[in-house]
Amino acid sequence: MLSQKNNLFSIALITSLAVGITSCGGSTPTATVKVDGSSTVFPISEAMAEEFQKANPGVLVTVGFSGTGGGFKKFCAGETDISNGSRPIKESEIELCKKGGIEYIELPIAFDGLSVVVHKENNFASCLKISELKKMWEPAAQDKIKNWKQIRPGFPDSKLGLYGPGTDSGTYDYFMGKTVGKDKGSRGDYTASEDDNLLVQGVSTDKGGLAFFGYAYYEENKDKLKLLKINGGSGCVAPSTATIADGTYKPLARPEFIYVNKEAATQPEVKAFVEYQLAAANSKLISEVGYVPMPEDIMMLVRKRFSDGKVGTVFSNAPKGSKVKQLLMKGK
Template sequence: MMSRDSPAAGPAGIGRRELLAAAGVSVSGALAGCSGILAAEGNQINIAGSSTVFPVTEAIASAYTQDNPTTNISLSKTGSGGGFGNFFCVGRTDINNASRAIAEAEEEQCGNNDVTPIEFPVATDALTVVVNPDADFVDCLTVEQLRQIWRADGADRWSDIDDSFPDAELELYGAATTSGTFDYFKEEIVGEETNHRGDYYATEQDRTIVQGVQGSESAMGYFGFSYYSENPDSVKAVAVDNGDGCVEPSLETAQRGEYTPLTRDLYIYVAKESLADPTVRDFVRYYMEQTTSDLIAEIGYVPLNEEKQAENIDKLESNIDEVTA
């Protein structure tokens, strides 16, 4: 097995791209050549980062530009870490989607480039492990079994995990190392003291993981719940046993805190300096208004409660006041 990256594919991706093109949202694999926050002109907003948060920002950007057709939003999947390190913290984007909190080294990089990141939680995710629908031998795995599969020098065959499983080679698909999903999965499943295995198909394109798992009865992958909810007939979600029995990933189990340890917060980070731009601050206000809406649940994540939304709005307005004073 080896790492590879592939472009998004499939009818769902094509339809969404057509919708975004009509709405004035450009979706790209990278933001090469974008002007960024230091030289942005007119009604331009540049966003990179997490593929997990991407569907949320994509949908909100589409809705926003339908009402604000003169605004152009450039949106790219680079992974949380790739977005922070290559775009946001060097002043090339206004917003970074993130499926984990910003790291200390990234905050330092931002500071060295006079970029002040403001954190806004926007949803809750049930990070989901998936297998092929025909893999009827597995419906639930313990955290320790997942660790055996995904740690460096881990299991090579399904039968290494359980004698009742087929003697078939594991075919693994997962997040690239620049991804916040990779970081979170490594911390919660593999463990901080152990390396995540490197011999798997690594990609920022979650639909590539869907296609890979769909194509092999021996395959397994992991990604945000939104991508599973888009493809429930193509892949099968695996319940996780963290010591209290098997719990299936769902919006309900994530909201109740039962799906552990793979329930996590999702974020956007906004460059405080970008809030001096009326277009950026208007879009971020709109974004915050949508975080309690049914739109979040329709995408496949748990919306914020009104208390957390109010905290976000208060934080946003306080920072807007500071940059516009």
């Protein structure tokens, strides 16, 4: 964790980088940083943008949430400066960026765990196995698995309602990859939305409902929802800042990313905003929005990756069980 002194130094340094992009009047933005992508990473970028703009009123940071896949489409077309990802870039997106002439710098910024939640009044489900999640979500379940009693003997004769991100979402890709199997997809007869707030609203009003989304959205809405433990093969574990950070919440804990257009990173406003995010990534701001800060030894490698302008990906198609620090060291 950065000391308070080092945090203040980093912020002062970043502010000095942005002096040239602050308007004379100090209130009218004269430069823009465009961010889009994952709805899961959105709260981090939104919080960072808000604080950054307070110190740099000459910069407008716009943050959208088209989903990880939707964000990469815009990013690889040169429409955005930064793309948020709740999973690493895919091969198809790598090719898309090549075609668009976009070089990118891949930066993990925080840890998150996918939360599986049910209605607050659900009194029978407390822990689900990965195999049971597969049974619910696999393509073969469409029009067939419609009732909780089909999931496990002893569960009630109660209609099962499923809610989750759409197929453009990195959260969807990650969840399905860990439950159903990589590139297997899912059933299509569920309520899909890129807006996690709509998923919260859906499952909180459906007594037979189940949904999955980032841990931060559960934390923000825990008074409306019941959080389930997950058995990934080593017993039932609930997501928490501790279990996400130490890797015991398996297999639904993951890093979150930002991808920076290398050419855009030469612009002072983009460079300053990225450096602000990386300097603040170990601060309480990450925790305040419900995510888990990365250790300082990892963040040192992330900051070096950005300062060196290291392009490409070390996380896409990484071997199973790879650690963030190992991949960053390998990509030095």
